[in-house]
Amino acid sequence: MVTRVATVAFEGIEARAVDVQVQIASGNVAFMVVGLPDKAVAESRERVRSALIASGLALPAKRITVNLAPADLPKEGSHYDLPIALGIMAAMGALPADALESFTVLGELALDGSISAVAGVLPAAIAANARGHGLICPAACGPEAAWASEGVEVLAPRSLIQLSNHFKGVQVMARPEPAVATVDDTLPDLKDIKGQESAKRALEIAAAGGHNLLMNGPPGAGKSMLAQRLPSILPPLSPRELLEVSMIQSVAGTLANGALSNRRPFRAPHHSASMAALVGGGLNARPGEVSLAHCGVLFLDELPEFQPQALDSLRQPLEAGEVVIARANHRVTYPARFQLVAAMNPCRCGQATEPGFACRRQPNERCIAQYQARLSGPLLDRIDLMIEVPAVTAADLILPPPAEGSAEVAARVAAARARQAKRYAVLGIEGISTNAACPAPLIEEMARPDPEGTALLREAADAMRLTARGFHRVLKVARTLADLDGEDRVRRRHLAEALSYRSHTDRRPILA
């Protein structure tokens, strides 16, 4: 007889149904797992054997075959331990035969029979709910599973014994409560930054429309400081975004204690990051930084120090809002609609744009050009706001702290975002809530300027030789500026300001 237990295999953030079939038959004593298992799944035999012994159940001296169906879907990870163990227990008669019928099961076993946390419980719970199943998952992941739906039955045992007692009715487990992460309210505040008014303005615009931002300036000007204060002015995640972000974090195994937080992600990988770390891939095709920054910010400090190849790998996700990782036998898609914020020095010495500074090695222009040549034109073309952050003067530093802090800016950003969300919701476009994410044909309509604005745009697009992408990005920024002003129409002054943030690209000196 064959016992079946439902579990899942992950493809990106999708949980695909997998059937664990267990057969105990007479024949040579053996324990086999078939059905395209990876190394962690093949090793589960040893964990299952030890966990069952620790729970007082010895494996029968028979031929045990475990098949993971469908056999052509790759099975990765350690979460198959629990469904395999439960399948064997049911086949041995240690669990009531029909107990597992309406459950999807995932979890890793320790040698002592306890159940350890695994990644991907939230998508698994959502998939289980869609199939009309309940979920059996590790105790540590219970709060995460409980988020899937109020109706889904969740059993989150600590050990095999606790689960078997539950089914025997000896010790019935309660449903875990959905957990919310306790956020510390001590985010760094914009009040700490003296001077730098134009940089703060650009940061506000970037936050309001979800635009990409590049800050260029000498060392110690406060670029990293500005970027670190971006989370304090971003609005919280909407319920829909919260679910998407949490699904990615769940698959990546970064949801601490299964608690969800509505704070926007802020990822700041070091410049030694590899391409796989940025866009995803590697073992088990894990989500990369671009996906972990979905609906939030990817901050790349010291941009030209990143490997050029790694930087160029951001081009496709920046445009598409998702990343496709192709493996030999399957493709995995992760959402990656993030806002790129980057900081850089103008040159290797860092001072070339400072008035009166002369580079010792070569002319300033050449020093700048050499350093900036590490960034590809297409990558820079995807940046909506490019600003120069000059060094702060002593006069600025001596001033008392500015009156306006993150709270005031956050309120303006929230109002502008609300206008955008309303506009795109009325049009019924799925998943778009910011101007930056608006498709090009639509932004032409949404940001149609007044006649003076149109004339300015035509002139500037010719003079600055804007690319088609550049043209649309200027419109997006102008739309955000109008939203910050609470205006329905994009005016000439909005376009003029939006254009000023792009002009930097065209001032890049040509390598002499």
Ligand SMILES: Nc1ncnc2c1ncn2[C@@H]1O[C@H](COP(=O)(O)OP(=O)(O)OP(=O)(O)O)[C@@H](O)[C@H]1O
């Ligand atoms: N505008 C400012 N107001 C107050 N303090 C500042 C300001 N700018 C810089 N500082 C001080 O200088 C320190 C360095 O700033 P920060 O690390 O942001 O510089 P940076 O522009 O990122 O430099 P680098 O290019 O070397 O990375 C900060 O920790 C802060 O103490």
Ligand SMILES: [Mg+2]
């Ligand atoms: Mg810095």
